[in-house]
Amino acid sequence: MNPFTPLFLLLGGSLASLLADQLLERVGAARWRGCLAACILAAALMLFTWEAYLGVSVAEFRLIGPESPLTASLKLDYLSLYISIIFCGLGLAACIYSIKYLELESETGVDRYYLLLLTLIAGLVGVTLADDFFTLYVFWELMALSSYSLVAFRKWSWEAVEAGFKYLVMSTMGSLAVLLGIAVLYGIAGSLRFDILAQSIPSGGPAALLALALIIVGFGVTAAAVPFHSWLPDAHPAAPTPISAILSGIVIKAGAYAMLWSLFKLFTPTVYGFGVVLIAFGILTMSFANIVVVMQGDIKRFLAYSSIANMGYIITGMGIAAYILRSYPSMVGAAALALTGALLHILNHALGKGLSFLCAGCYILRQGSREISELEGIGAEMPATTASFGIGLLNLAGVPPLSGFWSKFFIVSAGLGIPSDGLLLTTTLIFILNSVLAAGYYLWLLQRIAFKRRGEADPAAGEAPALMLAPVIALAAACILITITISPVLEFIRAVLGVLLG
């Protein structure tokens, strides 16, 4: 079996899903639209998990011959597997959730929805599997275009259209920055395969530095680093809720992954000291976002800003690792610890934020409003949803023993691993302060939703529909499962680090 089957499955499956949905609509079984998409996603997830279980080593796939300059290559290694599993898993949960959600929200254009969803996931998976920069760019654009369409999906709503346009403009600027960086790299190396690039870059001089800057800027736009983040608080609330979950949970992680991969693989951290830049932007991102969250009244905007803050944590973790590798080349253990924290946080945030958005969707559907002040106390009427919501928020807040605590703890202990360094110390201090503030507002949100007393008991109140509840509970169970079996997860991440750091 070709190791890259899941990717082809997703690509082909999107078209198949479109046809199947049209067929179902003709036949009159419109409620089953999206089931094929869910099955395809489940299949992709299982295939990836199977490959991870088998312990795949690097696999490569080249389109159009090995040495032709037009070659496009794909690779499969532990990092790709790790990220792809997260992407497919959350995508599957959102897909199942969508089946009922779209029906209840009376959305139009549902047949195109699953096509776009599958191409989005295909693009995301393709980004992780790409072995040369242009392939990465093509899949990146596939992902971006699908996400623009999905954000602006509700054509009848002014909010979606406005947010979609702004998202498109800003995200395209980022993609173009990346493309310019690719151009410069191409000029330096003559080919865009990652291994060739990694060898040629050190001799690139100032051009390589320009490429580095452009890559950080370009991927930073999608990864929602401040000051490139302004599209996020508008785009995530405007999208349909399962898409918000995917956007917050995995699309912005694709930015982080791309940054991680291109920075650590191409521009070896021991030579290029980009760690300081990442740390600076990471701190700026998390501080800015954490301060602005507090006054948000719309629950989805609240969660969107906190996504920005969490990306700040991930970027800071990456920055700490790069900085340690540059300034203290012997302390590889501390750098590995910081990267472990960042990678684990990718997983935790995807789970926790995806879960939070899906639960918020349940509440919004029940109440008909996105304002937190109107959602207060609704948690008591929907116990299963609220229990999962609580688990997700506690995971994000970093409450021990949940795994969210561990990811932040690893980054902090890596930062404290070299006590004499002033920059690391300050960074860690700011990180801790931000985590405390974040824990504060997550618990505040949880308290308002779950524990405040409502005036009258709503007669229409009741638990969320089963098809929406099932992915929510599954994600909550995954949070708990990862907490218990954190040891195997850390082992896997150790293998991933081997790929990144060599």
Add this chain to the structure above:
Amino acid sequence: MNIYELYFGASIILIVLGLYAIASKRNLVRIVLGLEIITLGVNLSIITMGVRVLGGSYKVDALAQGMVAISMAIGAAVAALALSMAINIYRHYGTFDIRKLRRLRW
């Protein structure tokens, strides 16, 4: 000034023009145009990087040509999406003026 610097300079000028357009124009369509101008500039830079001197004449590397072809297609798709969104905005807001699109703030 060799050919690389010439064309690369041209692409930088295009990019700066495009950025200026996005940053300061208030008509939606002009903003999309700015985006397209940036795309143009970046594509030009890719071609520039692919220029190889062969004897007395210049040839562009096949990889660069392939990349630009695909990039242009992607650019077209983006433009199409952007313009369709602009039309939708017109339906909602009645204008292409971006200063009216301030309902999502803070």
Add this chain to the structure above:
Amino acid sequence: MNAWEILAWACWITPLIGALLTPLLARLGQRARDYGAVLFSLLAMIMTLLLLPLLFSGVELPLLSRFTWVILPSAPILGRIEAGLMLDPLSVIMANVVSIVSFLIMLYSIGYMHGDPGLTRYWFFMNFFIANMLLLVLADNLILMLVGWEGVGLCSYALIGYWYQDSREGWLRYWVGEPPEAYPPSHCGMKAFMVTRFGDLLMIAGILMIAVLAKTVSFHELQAAGESMPEPIKPLLPIALILILGGAIGKSAQLPLMEWLPDAMAGPSSVSALIHAATMVKAGVYLVARMFPIVLAWSFATPSVLGFFYAVMWIGALTAFISASQAVVSTELKKVLAYSTVSQIGYMMMALGAGGLAAGMIQGYVGSLFHLMNHAVFKAALFLAAGSVIHACGSRFLRDMGGLRRYAPITFWSMLLAALALMGLPPFGGFWSKDLVLAATLSAGEYAVFAIGIATAILTAFYSVRMIGLVFYGSPRSGAEAREAPKIMWIPYLILASLSLVIGLAAPLLEHGLEEVFAEHFSGLMTTRETAPTLLTPIASITALAAGAIPAYLLYVRGAWGPGRMAPGGGLIEGLRRLLLRRYYINAFYYRALAEPSLRLARLLLRGFEHPVIEGFNLALSAGVRRASDLVRRLHSGLLNHYVIGIILGALIIIAWILLGGVQP
């Protein structure tokens, strides 16, 4: 992981799952919830019973089972978090005692608590308790044991204060004590929590000390660490051990932390039976028994740690006597049993201490453990039957009971059997274990302690017969219509009472078996018991029994005295009675000298410091954050051009930084 380890992990996880499932089962209906909860405790019992063959199977003990949670070697702290269970004779026997008694009490609860509105909470905490108690006895290191320890403390608090509504109408059934020491259930729960907390603090300090000094907290490794202790820390070891003993004193209600147990009788009788007679209060004894081989191993290099055993022995002996004396005049049925529990645990501590001092006499160890088993059985029976009696008479006071022999024969016989076991009448189990305890003190050469033990035995016999006489003989003083308990209630305690007789009949075999098992387990540390059994102890204990029982029989059974009636002897007897009734004024002292000043100080701090300073700071902080947030969010003006300018600026900064800032070497 082999089958034994799976059983060990499963037997405490099962009641935990049962506790978590209780709210869900409650959705399905009351019967589903009730029987479901009991089912989980039944499963736990079956699993612990299945562990018994391990002791005879020839597998090398202790069997350790480790589960790793986090391993990250490069993390400066918390890099390695593991949990482990240990299966050895002590843990397996304790686990069985806990689970068997728990199951029978759960069965009893179905009838006893029937119709109570808060039953979901009850079942949750009962199952949670069983899980934590099993974790406590199976844990292989001090920290994990501490987790179980705290868990049972929480359940105890919740279950003592179960009827937290503190209804005044239910004073006769739900409260405890008489004025001026009458307490409502919620207060009793808090009191139990606070007093044991104090002991727990000492214990945590002790555990930390040991962790730092010995660099390990695992029981297995602690035993081996004795040889490699560096010299300077040796004087600190006894201090750490005494601190740990503090926890045991608190949890087992020994002197001076014993005041919470009599007032814990405000909880339901099933709770009293389970937590405060059979299992949780034994946790302190378990802890001392766990530390027993460790202290012995350390004593080869550091003889001063033997002070630990002195402390244990004397505290146990004094507690036993003082508590038994208080039981003699008590006016409430459950309080008699509570004081009796404290006293009997004193016996167990006494035996452990004496065993340790006698250069490793296994007699003391086995005697304590055997007495623990016996006591769990007959005391649980007594409490369950007492619950039935109180239910029948509608009041907890002995003055409202009487003559129940006619109306509740099964309860009568069960209580009689259990009381005879408590007194130590042969051939009941209590006789054999008490015999071992006293023999251990003799072997250690501690004659003063032996005398205290004998004196306590006299008092024990006295109050037991007094209790039986007041409840079952004489004319009925209760206004309510007394009748026998329903079947689901008397089956458990009849089983337990008969069990105490059966254990007694099989006692010589059991004793021998226990000694075999432990002698093999502790080979190298202890010598086996002397093979010269002395007749002094059985004769002394039977004499003591007669000396106590006969006067009580004459007074309360034949003479049908009421509980408050005193022999003519004037003011001296009256004063003695009041002293004992007011618990030697120790309780009043604690309230006056410790509780009230603390409360006053707390109120002062609340008004003077918390409200102005800390509240003010909190409000200022949150207001400040909101202001900052309001300011910063204005950056999102809504105009796309502004956002784009932001991107361009950011990009320029990054490009300039990287190109000019020496990012490259």
